[in-house]
Amino acid sequence: MSEKRLKRKILHKKLFTKNRLVILNEDTFEEIFSFKLNLMNVFVVATSGAILLIFFTTVIIAFTPLREYIPGYSSSKLKKDATELALKSDSLTLALKKNEAYIKSIQKVLTGQLEYAKFNKDSILAASEETPSKFDLSASEEELELRKEVAKEEKNSQSNASKAKKK
Structure with a gap:
């Protein structure tokens, strides 16, 4: 146990020992600026900087048109166009079915399979609707x-739970 304590003290001493970072002019050896740092401060600043960098990158990609350059994302214009085309194709398919039913009915009348008196456009279109x-x-x-089996199992589990509470 004393070894663990000793290791902790050594680690604590290394993390919190003050060091000086000095930037000097090479020609004149003039001190430009200096910092008093310890290893813990460096770790905290580096970690928070990395987190902020990741956060800002995520925000920029998520809320700007840059996301369109990532594979798997499509532009909002493309999504809107695809939706409009899907709606148009559905309505065109429906209109095509109605026209085909109408043409088939006209063919029946022309070939004599159906009497003209029974031929009504509204009834044909109503019959073609799905x-x-x-x-x-x-x-x-x-x-x-x-x-029934599930209900029995629930009753058994509830009764077992109530017995366990009583104990």
């Missing part, structure tokens, strides 16, 4: 059994 399918959201037998 309606979302209804899903069966009721629980299956397996799910109900699993729920």
Whole structure:
């Protein structure tokens, strides 16, 4: 234990021993400036400087257009254009489906497969619209059994916890 204490004292002495940093003019040996430093001050200044440098670099990259030069980041204009093009392609796909349904109905009328009296543009377009399918959201037998098992396990764990508290 005394060895550890001795090592700590030596380390403390090395970290907090005052040293002088002097900058001299080479020709005249005139002292330009000097600092009284210890090793701990140097470590603290170097560490805080590194942290500040990392922080400012991160802020500059995150909030300026410089981030566009980093691989994986795209420009805001490119994102906006991609969103607009996706919306346009969706609307064009929908319009194309409606037009195809209308043309097929006209072909049926021209070939005689459908009477003209039944031909109505609104009914054709309404038939071409896709309606979302209804899903069966009721629980299956397996799910109900699993729920019962989980409920039993919860009751067992709660009863075990209450027994442990009583002890």
